[in-house]
Amino acid sequence: MSGQTQFRYTQTPSKVLHLRNLPWECGEEELIELCRPFGMIVNTMCGVGANRNQAFVEFADLNQAINMVSYYASSTEPAKIRGKTVYIQYSNRHEIVKNRSPGDVPGNVLLATIEGVDAGDVSIDVIHLVFSAFGFVHKIATFEKAAGFQALIQYGDVQTASTARDSLDGRSIPRYLLPSHVEECRLRLSYSAHTDLNIKFQSHRSRDYTNPYLPVNPTAMDGFLQPSVGPDGKKMEFESNVLLASIENMQFAITLDVLHTVFSTFGTVQKILIFEKNGGTQALIQYPDVPTAVAAKSALEGHCIYDGGYCLW
Structure with missing residues (x-):
């Protein structure tokens, strides 16, 4: 046992046990699994201590806690x-009291405060990539508050959100996903009171990944689908099922029918939006999936609609 004493016999028995030397990110289920044979568990507190490798477990009855201590003592x-020796002792406390703020009440929506960055340093695509590692992300909304750049991330259930929170809280977004000028980007996570985010438009600030037919917000063109800057200073493009087309050398009128004819060659076009920006004509073309949009972009980018170099993409 590496010279450590597993039990301290001089302490006054308590129905709350203090467990030390736990594996990293030991969860409540693992604690209950260890203690359940000795009685009913009424409360737990995980992630205690500077290294977050300690916990408290409260039994329903004092004798149940004594039984567990006595069993492992003999x-x-x-x-x-997980094969790691756990050191057990009676706690000085006689019950576990959790003073929960609203952000500590588990829910399916996480509030992420992204420290060390400005709003334009971390794209919504990067946030989606990071949080998708733990399950399907339904919706994301980003915004700026006094606390800094923040995001709401919605999962389908509380368990997935809790896993993401426990795994990412206090961690940093990988350096290769950040611009070169960002030294560190730390995540601070809590639970949101929201249960279902109201996303009305797809934009660079909000996404609904459950609804491919949701319209793109034409007022959110600045930054929408714009690539982030990689560590090498070059722009990284994130693939999407919506293409942004800028039309140059426009000598003939470009109508919805013309665009639909051109882009339908590669698959079903769900929606088209034409608008003017900075004196030029642009269009948003929405496909049902990313591969179709990628194929259309690869085939059409830099080509002309009409012979003679007119209406260049």
Whole structure:
């Protein structure tokens, strides 16, 4: 046991046990699994201590806690979680009291405060990439508050959100996903009171990944689908099912029918939006999936609609 004493016999028995030397990110389920044979668990507190490798477990009855301590004190096999010896002692407290703020009440929507960056340093695509590692992300909304750049990330259930929170809280977004001028980007996560985000438009600030037919907000063109800057200073493009087409050398009128004819060659066109920006004509073309949009972009970019070099993409 590496010279450590698994039990301290001089402490006054309590129905709350203090467990030390836990594996990293030990969850409540693992604690309950260890303690359940000795009685009913009424409360737990995980992630305690500077290294977050300690926990408290409260039994329904004092004798149940004594039974657990007595069992492992006399056993030749120490208490273990994931093969790691767990050190058990009575706690000085007689119950676990959690003063929960609203951000500590588990929910399916996380509030992420992204420290060390400005709003334009971390794109919504990067946020989606990071949080998708733990399950399907339904919706994301980003905004700026006094606390800094923040985002709401919605999952389908509380368990997935809790896993993401426990895994990412206090961690940094990988450096290769950040612009070269950002030294560190730390995530601070809490639970939001929201249960279902109201996303009306797809834009560079909000996305609904469950609704491919949601319209793109024409007022949010600045930054929408714009690539982030990689560590090498070059722009990184993130693929999407919506293409932004800028039309140059426009000598003939470009109508919805013309655009539909051109872009339908590669698949079903769901929506088209034409607008003027900075004296030029641009259009948004929405496909049902990313591969179709990628194929159309690869085939059409730099080509002309009409012979003679007119209406260049």
